[in-house]
Amino acid sequence: MPNQALDNAVSALMRETAEQCLLTHYRQLTADEIISKAADDVVTVADLESEARLAEGLARILPEAAIVGEEGCHADPSLMDRLADRLCWIIDPLDGTNNFAVGKPPFGILLALADRGEILSGWIYDPLQQRLCTAHRGGGAFVNGERIGARSTGQEPPVAAISVIFADAARRAALMAHIAPHYALVDIPRCAAEQYPRLALGVNDVSVFERTLAWDHAAGVLFLNEAGGRAARPDGSEYRVDRHLEPGLIGAASPALWDDLAARMQAI
Incomplete structure (x- = not known):
């Protein structure tokens, strides 16, 4: 699939998922919707709903790719073996869950497409700022469709x-x-x-x-x-x-x- 068509499909899925699975729960979570996974690490109902929707949508966009999601791997660590597959979607359905769980930013969705361990494409979406960062290997980096170049703060010390x-x-x-x-x-x-x-x-x-x-x-x-x-x-x-x-x-x-x-x- 050409990069622009892929971007259009993935960005639409991320925005829809953020709206329906994350923002509907933001600052609305009840205690039983926040579950401890490990010390200083939680999962919420929003993570689980987001991963399910993203996995379903990505399977439609590129059916031949394996799907490796953070919560799926927590339930079944053997899924991580698929990261070496010919094509593989990588999903963080709610990055910054600890922030989200206490009702504060930042948080977002991270998606990537890899080929036998090498990253081909990546998408980073911040639902509150509606900022979408995208990149394809060899194709530059973009924020909301505008190409950007990395810049330092210019401060000393850095x-x-x-x-x-x-x-x-x-x-x-x-x-x-x-x-x-x-x-x-x-x-x-x-x-x-x-x-x-x-x-x-x-x-x-x-x-x-x-x-x-x-x-x-x-x-x-x-x-x-x-x-x-x-x-x-x-x-x-x-x-x-x-x-x-x-x-x-x-x-x-x-x-x-x-x-x-x-x-x-x-x-x-």
């Missing part, structure tokens, strides 16, 4: 959002001791659907991620790289969705900012 939620105590201490002093730290949004646009749109300069699950990062990595920034493993290798359980990922608004941070990371 602005960094460093996620230590999933880092162990030693790793957290090393990041704070050896990386943090070189940057102006800001809070992480706990939402990749917000963090990657911040890196491309001049809000943040760099980010460090410890956990790199495909549904959280596939769309954002492609979007940032296609915008002219850089997202890659700390050793410089490409992020692949079929290796998403490996830790460590750096995102930056420019290759130069990425290089500076990666060099510092190698020392810890």
